[in-house]
Amino acid sequence: MNRRTTAFLFLIFLGFSLLCTAQETKIYSHEQKQFQDALALYNNQQYQASQALFEKVKSTTNDYETEANSSYYAANAAIRLNQRGADKLMEDFVERYPTSTKRNSAFMDVADYYFETGKYPYALKWYKKVDKTAMAKSDEERFNFNNGYALYASKKPKEAERYLSRVNNSKKYGSQAKYYLGYVAYEQDDYDEASARFDKITDPKLLEEKLSYYQADLNFKLGNFEKAIEMAKKQLPKSDRREISELNKIIGESYFNLEKYDEAIPYLKQYRGKRGRFNNTDYYLLGYSYYKKGDFESAIGQFNKIIGGDNSVAQNAYYHLAECYLKLDKKPEALNAFRNASQMDFNPEIEKDALLNYARLSYEIGNAYEPVPQVMTTYLEKYPKDEHQEELQELLVDSYITSKNFDGAMELLEKNASYASDETYQKVAFYSGVELFVDTNYEDALERFSKSLKKAENPIYEARSQYWKAESAYRLNRFDDALVAFEQFKRNPSANKVPEYSQLDYNLGYCYFKLKDYKTAVTYFKNVPQSAIDEERKNDAYLRLGDSYFVTSNYKAAITAYDASSKLNGPERDYAAFQKAICSGFIGNNTAKIDGLNQFINRYPKSILRDDALFELGNTYVKTDKEAQGLASYDKLINQFSKSKFAPRAMLRQGLVHYNANRNEQALTKLKSVVKEYPNTQEAKQAVATAKLVYVDLGRVSEYAAWVRNLDFVEVTDSELDAASFEAADRKYAQGNTAAAIRGYEDYLKEFPNGSESIKANFNLAQLYFSKGDKEKALAKFRNVTESGAGDYAEQALTRVCEIYVGRQDYQSAIPYLKQLEGVAEIVQNRTFAQSNLMKGYYGQKNYEQTLAYAEKVLNAPKIDNRIKSDAQIMIARSAIETGDEQRAETAFAEVKKIATGETAAEAWYYDAYFKNKNQDFEASNTSVQKLAKDYASYKEWGGKGLVLMAKNFYALGDAFQATYILDSVIENFSEFNDIVAEAKGELSLIKAREAEINSSVNPNEN
Helix, strand or coil, rough: CHHHHHHHHHHHHHHHHHHHHHHHHHHHCHHHHHHHHHHHHCCCCHHHHHHHHHHHHHCCCCCCHHHHHHHHHHHHHHHCCCCCCHHHHHHHHHHHHCCCCCHHHHHHHHHHHHCCCCCCCHHHHHCCCCCHHHHHHHHHHHHHHHHHHHHHCCCCHHHHHHHHHHHCCCCCCHHHHHHHHHHHHHHCCCCCHHHHHHCCCCHHHHHHHHHHHHHHHHHHHCCCCHHHHHHHHHHHCCCCHHHHHHHHHHHHHHHHHHCCCCCCCCHHHHCCEEECEEEEHHHHHHHHHHHCCHHHHHHHHCCCCCCCCCHHHHHHHHHHHHHHHCCCCCCHHHHHHHHHHHHHCCHHHHHHHHHHHHHHHHHCCCCCCCCCCHHHHHHHHHHCCCCCHHHHHHHHHHHHHCCCHHHHHHHHHHCCCHHHHHHHHHHHHHHHHHHHCCCCCCHHHHHHHHHHCCCCCCCHHHHHHHHHHHHHHCCCCCCCHHHHEEEHHHHCCCCHHHHHHHHHEEEEEEEHCCCHHHHHHHHHCCCCCHCCCCCCHHHHHHHHHHHHHHHCCCHHHHHHHHHHHHCCCCCHHHHHHHHHEEEEHHHCCCHHHHHHHHHHHCCCCCCCCHHHHHHHHHHHHHHCCCCCHHHHHHHHHHHHHHCCCCCHHHHHHHHHHHCCCCCCCHHHHHHHHHHCCCCCCCHHHHHHHHHHHHHHHHHHHHHHHHHHCCCCCCCCHHHHHHHHHHHHHHHHHHHCCHHHHHHHHHHHHHHHHCCCHHHHHHHHHHHHHHCCCCHHHHHHHHHHHHHHCCCCCHHHHHHHHHHHHHHHHCCCHHHHHHHHHHHHCCHHHHHHHHHHHHHHHHHCCCCCHHCCCCCCHHHHHCCCCHHHHHHHHHHHHHHHHCCCCHHHHHHHHHHHHHHHCCCHHHHHHHHHHHHHHHHHHHHHHHHHHHHHHHHHCCCCHHHHHHHHHHHHHHHHHHHHHHHHHHHHHHHHHHCCCCHHHHHHHHHHHHHHHHHHHCCCCCCCCCC
């Protein structure tokens, strides 16, 4: 480049520089440039950089408008940056620059920003600040739509509707406004208005993407089911997962309402529920569809998930659930469902029919919730003069019989004779009598059998009533009346058609035996072995036949009868053997008698007749001049059975043997031993009398007198007064003058507390007190007798003492006496009584080892009835439960179940169900609970426990309805049993918590 060119360029550059300097002063000041740079950054969404530059301009400029605008944009940038305190910056701008042209734009811009970012509550806050009068027309439509949508999104449909309506006809916002206005109406269940608004939408995108779903639902809700199906099916391929589920529901329910149940089922099954959970109505729709299709198993699988329903849908569901159960012969389950439906009043027709079916099923299978008669009575009272009245009346009477509430049946029939025929009354009175007889209430049983005989419509029940009337009289010791009744039964043409006929000869034999007509008794007892079905009765007949021969001195025939009994290997083999030996002695064959008694002693070491045998053996040895053997037998008796009534007799006999052999000193020793060991007994008195003879023979009378003065029971000077006083009281006793006899015995004992007849006086007085019901006074006198030692009254008195304590449930006091009775009892029944109550007493004391030991003793006792056997088995079972030996308990309860009656049987059936539940045999467990409910409904506690068990079974079988319904019923109807209710509430809470996970209608906190 040359020098001229260089100079020219310099001049140009200098002129350009001067020009630029002049313009910058006028237009491009430094702050203005910064403002423009900041605005460029803002428009390019570089909010952080623009905010810093705007803040710099705001703090350096002197121009009001530039400062205001910089403040506006800086605040706007802060909002877009979501900075803390951004709202405050904008509010400061508005307050500080009230005349700024950006004021209204600020509100609108900020609101729009929050709207676009989906922060609708923030947007609404700023839209409220906008001055609508200063707004441009183009901004007004945007303001109304955005504000309306923000209100809609904030769940303020009424306010939203006001703003959206203003852009209803807008070209830009009209279609969307109509859509949201339609949706507002849709959500408010105004389906006609929603449909009208949706129909006005013309935007194809909206129509394609969003509207078909809502129009399908709208048509469904408007009842246009065919149209709803068409639109929903069209929308299915274009929908997301949630909408697919809802569209399947729309299609399924539409088919359901069109009664096209087969077509409804696949779509209803595809529905997934709200947030993955069905509600009761959803289960009903699918269940009813299966029901109409005849698929009852599947229908149950849906209906039984409806828990806690309390509306017309639930009532319908429970009613149809009951019908499904009936179709599948699941009657216990149907009972619960009918009961639930009958307790709702949404549909009176269903309510009535459900109650009718509930009553019928209660009669057929039993009811653990309430007495079956009460169910019938409820229906009759609620629907009087109903077409089913006669049927229900008959069921009511039969239900009393089925539930064995014969007292209730009698009361009902005596108040409402028209409820049943005379024949039914006859049967009810008969069964009522049998129940009373079993409970040993023979007096009332006799009265019921007499009532049954007054309505003798059915000859079979007439004959049976005659028989049991005779039995009742016999048990009341009215043997003459019993004989007359048995003879009437014998003459009845229907007698040989009833099961009791086989026992007639046996019972007639006993009547004559008790009336001491032994010859006639023989004729009947001889017939029994040929007619008796069971070995026990046959064996007993042989024994009584032997006894009858024995009493009439036909000892050879008696031996034959006793021998026949022995061959049957019955429980009284020892008695038969003993009697055979005694009979041998009576026919003069003492050798056979001695051999028989020795064989008896060796063969039956535990027989209660051992002391009898030893006494007879000693007597027979002495009688046959075998004195040494006789004395040895007496010694054996005294040593082994010191409490036996034969012990003082044996000791007295020893004294007499020595006296007769002139061994006077030995005689005195034995006689004095009798007096010392057994004072106040007849043997002691006889020993004193014999000792007197010995002393006289020895010439030592003064020694005798000194000895006698020290004996309390011998009042030498007052003996005549003693005898006279006792005789006076005893005569009144024999005459049946109870009051006078009591006064007499009391006076005698007051005057002669240790008199010669004090034991008998105490015993008779105790019996009189006992018969009057004054058991406290009786107890004291019976105890006096027991404390006197051996004697004729000792066992009876001891039994009474035990009976009184046991009656009070005072086993602490009873146990020592029961153990004493067990040791001395000669009567088998008394020993069994002692052992069975020792068993119960030890159980009450939680001494399970002794309980089990005595239970085994009871079970091994001869001739015990089923009631005592079941008591023993139940003690074994309960003790096993308490000690954790469930295997033994299960075995014992199984035995109890075979023979028990009443509450014990109810307990056995409960545990039968319990162990089956433990073994996961849930169906069988429910069958046992149903048996418990049907046959033992009056034992409510066991019924309640059984129902809780049944609920567990049903839940294990997948039937939540049955489980929860049963538990709810237990909580409602068994409030008197706190433990049962607590267990039911616990189970119900667990089940509801699990079911709430799949059923939105279930409230897990509601119990």
